[in-house]
Every structure is written in structure tokens, then in C-alpha cells.
Amino acid sequence: MDTSITAEDMVRLIKVDHRADRPVYMQLVDSIKELVYNKTLADGRKLLTVRALAAALDINPNTVARAYQELERDGLLYSRVGRGTFITEPAAAADAKPSAADKMEKLEQEMRSRCLQLGLSESQFLAYMKQKNGGNK
Amino acid sequence: MKKIAQSWNMMKVTTGLIGRHPFLLAYLLAIGIGVGAVLGAMVAPVGVNLAGHGINAQFLEPYASVTMTAGRAANAGSVDKINPHWETLAPVFVGAYFLGTFIVVFFNVALLISARRLLNGQEATFSGGIAAAWERRGAIAQWSLFAATVGLVMQFIKNKMDNWLLKRIIGAGQLAWALATFLVIPVLAVEGGGPLQVLRRSTGLFKKTWGETLAAEVGIGTLGVILWFVVGLIPAAGMMWEGTNVISSNSGEMFFGAGFCWMVLSGLLIGILGEICSAVFKIVLYIYASEGVVPAEYKDDHSAWFVAQN
Numbered sequence: 001m002d003t004s005i006t007a008e009d010m011v012r013l014i015k016v017d018h019r020a021d022r023p024v025y026m027q028l029v030d031s032i033k034e035l036v037y038n039k040t041l042a043d044g045r046k047l048l049t050v051r052a053l054a055a056a057l058d059i060n061p062n063t064v065a066r067a068y069q070e071l072e073r074d075g076l077l078y079s080r081v082g083r084g085t086f087i088t089e090p091a092a093a094a095d096a097k098p099s100a101a102d103k104m105e106k107l108e109q110e111m112r113s114r115c116l117q118l119g120l121s122e123s124q125f126l127a128y129m130k131q132k133n134g135g136n137k
Numbered sequence: 138m139k140k141i142a143q144s145w146n147m148m149k150v151t152t153g154l155i156g157r158h159p160f161l162l163a164y165l166l167a168i169g170i171g172v173g174a175v176l177g178a179m180v181a182p183v184g185v186n187l188a189g190h191g192i193n194a195q196f197l198e199p200y201a202s203v204t205m206t207a208g209r210a211a212n213a214g215s216v217d218k219i220n221p222h223w224e225t226l227a228p229v230f231v232g233a234y235f236l237g238t239f240i241v242v243f244f245n246v247a248l249l250i251s252a253r254r255l256l257n258g259q260e261a262t263f264s265g266g267i268a269a270a271w272e273r274r275g276a277i278a279q280w281s282l283f284a285a286t287v288g289l290v291m292q293f294i295k296n297k298m299d300n301w302l303l304k305r306i307i308g309a310g311q312l313a314w315a316l317a318t319f320l321v322i323p324v325l326a327v328e329g330g331g332p333l334q335v336l337r338r339s340t341g342l343f344k345k346t347w348g349e350t351l352a353a354e355v356g357i358g359t360l361g362v363i364l365w366f367v368v369g370l371i372p373a374a375g376m377m378w379e380g381t382n383v384i385s386s387n388s389g390e391m392f393f394g395a396g397f398c399w400m401v402l403s404g405l406l407i408g409i410l411g412e413i414c415s416a417v418f419k420i421v422l423y424i425y426a427s428e429g430v431v432p433a434e435y436k437d438d439h440s441a442w443f444v445a446q447n
Contacts, residue, residue, distance in 0.1 A: 018328050019338065023429025051258060060257050062430040 005045055007056035013040065016057050024059055028067035036076050036087060047077065047085045145360060147353065150434050151414045158255055160263045161417075164248035165409055171240035179233045200226045234289060239281040242322065246270045246277055248413075249326040249420045256420065256432040276329040280321065283332035287314060319343050319350060322416070323423035342426045349425070353418050361411040369403030372396075 014031040016024050035041040047053070050068065054061040068085055071077040079085045115125050155161050186196040194203050197219065204218040251266035270277065291314065295307040320339040324330070328338065343350065373396040380393030425431050 018427050019330075021341070024427060025429045054257060055259060058257070060424050060428055060430060060432055062433055062436065063424075063428040066430050 005041070005047055007048060007052055010048055010053055011056050014057065016059060025063045025066045025070070028057075028059075028064065029070045032067070032071055033074075033076060041087050044089050045087050046083075047087065049084065147418065147435070148357065148360060148410075148414050151417045152410065154252070154255060154417065154434065155413060158251075158261065161248060161251060161413065162409070163263050164244045164251075164266065165413060168241055168244045171244070172237050175233050175236050175240065179229060198222075200229070231285075231289070235282060235285045238285040238288075239278060242277050242281050242284070242325070243270055243274070245322045245416060246273060246326045248416055249323050252417045252420050253323075253326065253424070256424065256434065270326075273325060273329050276325055276331070276335070280325060280332050280335055283336075284318065284321075316343060316347075320346075320419060320423055320426075323420050326420070327423065327427075342423065345426045346422045349422055353422070354415065357411050357414050357418070361407050365404055365407045369400055369407065373400035373403070 013035055014028065016027055016031075018024065020027065022030075032041070047068075048056065050061050050064045054064045057064075068077060068079075072079060072085075076088055077085050078088055111125070112122060115122055182199060183197055186198060190196065194205055197203055199222060201219050201221045204220065247266035247270035250269045251261040251263070254261040254265075291307060291311050295304055295311070298304045298307060317336060317340045320342045321335055324335050324338045324342070328335075330338070376392050376396030376399065380389045380391070380396060382389070421432055421435055430436075
């Protein structure tokens with residue numbers, strides 16, 4: 001089965017506003033992210049080539065190339081030399097989107113680091129938080 | 138020196154683009170022909186008068202009448218005083234000014250539409266650029282009317298001012314207007330819109346790219362002068378000097394004339410080159426400011442033109 005996305009699909013799904021303050025490549029990143037997260041594109045389909053998408057949206061090929069690079073860096077797309085650029089499989093895409101556990105872990109690391117900077121022990125900080133929450137109830 | 142080197146590189150890239158697509162020059166030629174035709178139509182009645190009756194009291198009709206120096210024959214007199222007929226002169230001048238502005242804006246928009254297509258890796262033709270600009274004729278006409286009115290009003294006020302300080306203030310206003318409208322043509326070419334919308338957008342884009350704009354304009358200007366000095370002025374001066382030293386002979390006059398012609402012609406050609414480089418660079422700046430990237434041709438070792446903004 002051909003899983004390629006057509007130029008018509010991309011023009012219909014992606015809206016680019018030249019008058020917006022946000023650079024077009026960022027608008028493109030936002031649009032594709034949204035299409036991946038709401039599963040419109042999240043099935044490992046092949047994207048248009050840089051030149052084809054640039055022609056379809058009437059923008060510079062470098063703009064599409066930069067957007068694809070950003071999305072690859074975020075783990076939403078992957079490229080295969082000679083084959084093209086694809087949407088990452090749903091499971092992998094979900095991994096690319098930070099989970100609540102990942103966010104909590106990051107927060108914990110930041111908290112430990114800040115406590116160290118301020119000369120506080122973790123237990124002091126946790127006791128304070130506990131007391132504060134108890135007091136607010 | 139670095140800026141000059143960057144200007145040189147930018148001009149090389151742009152002239153390379155023009156070399157691969159020489160039809161881009163035809164837009165500037167069209168501007169020259171169009172504006173020339175408007176001016177020609179404006180002065181045609183005077184030409185007809187002169188051809189028919191020579192210099193007499195009516196030779197500037199319908200724009201003005203002339204009072205001749207007393208005691209001279211009607212057909213061979215010299216002009217003493219010109220009395221403008223403002224009721225004819227003003228509408229013709231304003232009409233020609235607007236039409237001239239429209240022609241300049243229209244063909245510049247067509248040029249930038251074609252240049253943008255080429256920078257985007259697409260095909261472009263002269264007729265395609267004209268057709269695309271024609272689709273924007275409403276926005277172009279509105280902008281031309283607006284810009285011509287603002288330009289005329291500012292110049293009129295400046296001419297009427299006696300005060301040195303007020304003249305400087307109006308001069309500063311004219312500079313601010315020139316900067317605010319610097320990216321109007323690419324905005325018209327890509328987005329269109331009403332005059333105020335276009336002005337706001339151009340101002341916003343200029344704020345994002347003023348460093349690159351300034352560097353490009355100063356660089357192109359400086360390089361143009363240097364180029365003219367080396368390629369035009371020095372050889373021309375040499376030929377004229379040679380010609381003056383042997384002025385008694387025909388070849389001396391010929392040398393002098395050729396030198397003078399080369400001085401003017403080289404200045405004109407370098408001016409046209411500078412104009413087209415500046416125009417193409419405006420669309421590069423527009424792409425940079427609105428899309429957040431630099432077209433591939435301009436993204437090389439000398440991309441210091443483009444300071445990081447994103």
C-alpha cells in the first residue's frame with residue numbers, strides 16, 4: 001500500500017501565513033507536530049520531499065528543510081537516505097513526547113540542584129512543602 | 138574590508154542569478170521605457186510647439202505662457218518670464234507622477250515575483266512575472282497612489298518651509314519614510330494588501346532586518362562607486378586626457394568623446410547592476426525575515442550578512 005502523502009493533502013492540512021510574526025518554518029513545525037499528535041499523520045507515512053512540499057506551499061525549500069530538521073531532532077520524523085522522510089511510528093512518537101513521569105523526573109533533578117545551590121537539605125525542603133500544603137488545607 | 142568582501146560576494150551571487158536568467162534585466166528596461174513614455178507624453182505638446190513655431194510666447198502651452206524680452210522678434214526671442222498655468226500643469230504633473238510610480242512599482246513587483254520563484258527552485262519567465270504582478274494590480278495601484286501622495290506632500294511642505302530646522306525635520310521624515318517603505322515591494326509581491334497594511338508589514342520586517350539592510354545598501358553603494366572608479370572613471374579620464382593632449386586632430390576629439398561616453402555609460406550600467414542587486418536582495422531579506430531561513434544561494438561561508446534572529 002502506498003503510504004505517501006500527496007501535495008494536495010499537505011496543502012489542505014498545513015496552513016502557512018506569510019503575514020504572521022512567527023517564521024514560516026516554525027509554523028510548519030507546529031502544523032506537522034499537531035498532525036502527528038492528533039494522529040492525522042501518525043502512521044509511519046512518507047512525507048513529501050523538501051522540494052515538493054516547498055512548491056506545494058509556495059515557500060523556499062530551505063524553509064521546509066529546516067522544519068524537517070527540527071522535527072527529526074524532536075523525534076517526530078526520520079529520514080532514510082534514498083527513500084525519503086517518514087513520520088515516526090506512533091509508539092516511537094509517543095516516546096518522543098515527554099511523559100508526565102519524564103517531566104517529574106526533570107523537576108526532581110532541578111529541585112535537588114537548586115537545594116544544593118541554596119544550602120538546603122532535601123529533607124528540609126520536603127518538610128517545608130509538607131507543612132505548607134498541610135497549612136493551606 | 139570585510140563588509141566590502143561580503144558585498145562583493147553578494148553581488149557575485151546575484152549577478153550569477155541574473156546571468157543564468159537574463160530576462161530579469163528586462164523588467165528594469167521596461168521601467169525605463171514606461172517612465173520614458175510617460176515623460177515623453179507629458180512634454181509632447183511642447184515638442185510639437187517647438188517643431189511648429191520655434192521659441193515664441195506660446196511654446197510652453199498648455200502648461201505655461203512666456204513673456205518675451207522686449208524688442209526681440211516673436212520667433213527668435215529669449216525667454217524673460219514663465220507664467221505657469223497651474224490648472225493644467227498640476228493635474229498633468231500629478232497624473233504623470235502617479236503613473237510613473239505605478240510603472241516603477243509594477244515592474245519591480247514583477248521582478249521580485251520572478252526572483253522569488255527562481256530562489257524557490259521553480260521556473261520563472263518574464264511574461265509569468267508580468268501576469269502575476271497584474272493579479273496584484275489593485276494593491277499596486279493603491280500603494281502607488283498612497284506613496285506618490287505622501288512623497289509629493291512631503292516634498293511640497295519641504296519646499297514651502299523657510300525655517301532651517303523645520304526643513305531638517307521634514308528631511309528626517311523623508312528618511313523615515315524611505316526606511317519604513319524599504320520592503321514594500323516584496324510585501325506587495327508575496328502578500329499584497331491595502332496601503333496601510335503593506336506599510337505596517339514593511340516596517341515590521343525592516344525592524345527585523347535593519348542590520349542586514351543597512352550593510353547591504355551601504356555595501357552595494359560603496360562597491361558600485363569603487364567599481365565605477367576602477368572600470369569607468371579611471372579609463373575614461375585617461376582617454377579624455379589623451380584626447381585633450383591631441384585635441385587638434387580628429388582622433389583627439391574622438392578619444393575625448395569616447396572617454397566621456399564610457400564614463401556615462403559605465404556609470405549607467407553599474408547603476409543598473411546595483412539597482413537589480415538591491416531589488417533581488419530585498420526578496421532575500423523578505424524570505425529571511427518571514428520564513429526564518431536564507432535561500433540556498435546566499436547561505437555560504439559569507440552568510441555573515443544574516444545575523445541570527447531566531
